[in-house]
Amino acid sequence: MNQPMLWGVGTSDYGLQPERRVESLAWTAVAEAVRDAGITPGQIDAIVVGSVFGPPGVATRVQRGLGLPGVPMWTVENACASGTSAYHEAVEAVRLGRFGCVLVLGVDQMSTLFSGAIVPEATDPEGAASLPLPGLYALQAQRYVQEFGVTPEQLAAVAVKNKRNGLDNPRAQLRKKAPTVEEVLASRMIADPLTFLQCCPTSDGAGALIVGPERGNPDDLRIEASAMVSGALWDHRTDDVWGYASVVRAAEQAYAQAGRTPGEIDVLEVHDAFTIGEILTLEALGLAPRGKGAELAPSGHTARDGAQPVNPSGGLLSRGHPLGGTGTAQIAEIAWQLRGRAEARQVARHRVGLVETMGGGAAGMDGNACVVTILSVL
Template identity: 90%
Template sequence: MTVQPMVWGVGTSAYGSFPERRVESLAWDAVAEAVRDAGISPGEIDAIVVGSVFGPPGVATRVQRGLGLPGVPMWTVENACASGTSAYHEAVEAVRHGRFGCVLVLGVDQMSTLFSGAIIPEATDPEGAASLPLPGLYALQAQRYVGEFGVAPEQLAAVAVKNKRNGLDNPRAQLRAVAPTVEEVLASRMIAEPLTFLQCCPTSDGAGAAIVGGDRGRAGDVLVEASAMVSGALWDHRSSDVWGFASVSRAAEKAFAQAGRRPEDVDLLEVHDAFTIGEILTLEALGVAPRGKGAELAPSGHSARDGAQPVNPSGGLLSRGHPLGATGTAQLAEVVWQLRGLAEARQVARHDVGLVETMGGGAAGMDGNACVVTILSVPS
């Protein structure tokens, strides 16, 4: 017998640059809100799964100690940018199969104390040996995409304009300045051609949490229709897809099959837009747009907050920020708030079905470390 997983509660810290704060204090902000939101006491938590990439050794244990939950089973997941949603996926499966009745999911990272710019690649990986940080890898994606489909620079920039405009209404977002125009995005400093500064996510600190349990018949609990996680496959000159595409596509295929849905059934999406090209390719890999047509969604208004399928109403990674382990849990929180109709100025009109996609960056010649796609809905 299996159990229907539900998200009982969510919470996040603010997202930004907080080098003066202890990393576990960011986690406590998120967990405290999630516990209150779920309407439970900490003593009802049966297990803890933590997603973190650069958290110091023992950060999960220090968080656990601060929560006053000694002896509760706890483990840490590292799957690059998909660490938070990988932790969530493990919690969903643990509840589904009856291992635990109530699982706390936490994603947390503090990047500001480690990096002043792009993440330095691991020297023992092929990308690191070639001095290819992620902005360069995404830039190669963009160059190939532009070469194959003739996409204009303005179409790439439109993604940044949309998401940064959305971020103005997110009080927890890191970047809340005036939304730039397409011309200002393209005129900003070149980072890795064709990606300019305003097409790249910031270095961020933050935490997000979710409480996952079974169906308890409580108003506000959100149904987990599907959760799929895939690991990266080998990626080299024999691969016909651009880097990262196949991982997202495989995870999406599994999630849609599990939920019995199609891409057009989804009302809103939070996807991994660390760079503008990332959102475009992800929407194609998810099946929201045909190949070569993803770049049309932002300029046409399809993915705008008042469009047919809003994408990243939170502001996405480009505006909210990208503390790697905490990104997936922030996406989850946004979709839960949207489905409940509680996103305030960010609220989208149609909000019955939401999708979260998080893809972990590439390493060691793979088409990504991991990808998680989850589909959530309001119980009928």
């Protein structure tokens, strides 16, 4: 068994870029990752691409510009967790010795597909009933808010924190101004209680990663754990809100694999597609007991200068969310943080980082897939 390592990372800018070709977003990310890893393209011996909306064949069109020889290559679709699912497969392949150097690419271009929120999938029982993704998260949020007495201000605090962090992320989609709690709550309602500023923007972007075995490079990051789980039946006989159990499953595996506890994590990038998402994810990751996750942002615990900074990049709420391109950007941010090269976004303690991505939307399931990975500096 090999110890998988993260050799290099790269991303495009994130934002509405309908004038760019999907491949060109990918090439920007791949070129940066290859240079960051200090390899030549010819060293890549497998490619795993994560993308939701493709288009079909996107992996091959990207490969055309890279000039790689015909290497094993495949495309993964796991909703919002597509990019991290692709990464997980690369990590496992390296661990098992199947490949020596794997290129991971997450990419999606949303602006040429949807002019607003994602159109729900008509083949899904709830998509066909006009349940939009913010509506699904709103139902989750209403249950949580009523069950635990969470206030609108506590939800809004997540948006304020992440949008403030995003001001220092030159690759983020939204970086004009950090709203106040009042401004977050006063922005137009999308699905009660989620207001516009509590919803991530759809975006165009790509992130690339190079994964390989240990090679004695002090810049490489140790991949202590990577866990990927599918969704399972969202059993209405349990007390779990939608999505929670899938994150717990992945987190428990990842902590066991790394031999770590939640308190040992220095910095996190988690799936804050909507404010409630960050709160419930942090509970599922064990940073707070059930019902107490909403206190983490207002208390400053998850602030960039807090005890456990969460989404120092600005998260999806600032970066934007090009589904397949999200997970790889989260991992890139943690890599920059752990190496101490996150510039204005740099957090103080940065030896161990965690990334979580949860994709969902299929009716009756507690998610489509979730990935949790833990990385550390050597």
